[in-house]
Amino acid sequence: MGTYDLCIIGAGMFGSSAARHASTDPSLRVCLVGPNEPTISAQDTLILSPFAGIQFYHPVGTLLGALKGSLYLQNWLTDLETAKVPFVDFTNEDTLKKRYTFLQLDDCYHFFLDDNGAGYINPRSFVEAQKKVAELQGCDILNDVVNEVVEKSSRVHEIVTEKKKVIRARRLLFCTGAFTKFKNLHPVKNLKMSVHKETAALLQVSEPEQRRLSSMPPIMIYKKEIEGMPSTTTGVYIMPPIQYPDKKYYLKVGPMGHQKNSEVTTLEEVKKWYSNTGDSEVIDKLSKLVKRIIPDLKVSRMQSKTRITCDSPTRLPYIDRITPTVAVAAVGNGLGATICDEVGRLAACLSVTGKWDSELPKSLFEIIFEKDD
């Protein structure tokens, strides 16, 4: 196997993006180590698109709503205008009703459509596409979990995996997401981050129902304590029906902000959460909310999905070097999907060259350790 120039640990959204960017340099030997997500069949993934033949991006816009006169609304409008992002303002509710005939949205909200390339991505397909391009560019991809990393005196790191492989690399990049601290991997075990339980409801719909709603954009409604939800939540997101690896279509709804008692601190708690059915209050309230917003929605089955997310104190990801040969790109703050390709690019560049290649100040993304408090 020899010694790699860069070993990226964690093949999620940040790690797979970093692998694609790092492997664009043919003189570098790069490997990406991480467990595969549940597989997607070739039929699903080989829909023609400009990126690795894998369709993961659906630019259907995003419908944003907040209470009329609220601070959320003012901040959004200011941000959109400052960044000169074109948007469709639905001050006239009739226009909204005509455009999305299947939606019944309360008049107390002001809605607008971010139509400038916004939409949604399928994270599983995105990761597949990044890995496929990285592999074509020469990156070695290992479906394995890293158990231990040891820095050898010769400035080479030894990476030991669950399948008892030993990988040697001159540089390491940790992209281990919410699991960053749970494996007790020495360089990243003291990162300051909190890990939270998340519940979403998946409403299964038929294929004709998915077609009927095919123009539906993701909907985000900002309102504290929406429909009696815990005060820690700040709103709700509703994704249009999307095909999942089991080939069925599900419309997903979940809260923004954390649910009650959401923090977890051990791997055992995380495992227990993944085998849990989720917060029943969240599922009950949000599925009722969806039925009010899409009154004719025909749901054949409802199920919950439990996941975890992680937050940093700055609410920005860490993209930083711990030592000249060990870097980190982690902590998505629930928004990682929107920025993962750029995080991967910056992290790959920083790992390989030591340079920060962005107009944004590097200081915004510096790691905070527990002991820095």
Ligand SMILES: Cc1cc2nc3c(=O)[nH]c(=O)nc-3n(C[C@H](O)[C@H](O)[C@H](O)COP(=O)(O)OP(=O)(O)OC[C@H]3O[C@@H](n4cnc5c(N)ncnc54)[C@H](O)[C@@H]3O)c2cc1C
């Ligand atoms: C329910 C839910 C809804 C979300 N919705 C949105 C949204 O609407 N918009 C948005 O922008 N973001 C959203 N996010 C957040 C987004 O998914 C994350 O921010 C993003 O995945 C972070 O990327 P990451 O690479 O840091 O972590 P991940 O994508 O989780 O990847 C980390 C990877 O590291 C691997 N790993 C961990 N430890 C090891 C180890 N020791 N050895 C090898 N591999 C390891 C894991 O298996 C995993 O594959 C959502 C998240 C959840 C849970």
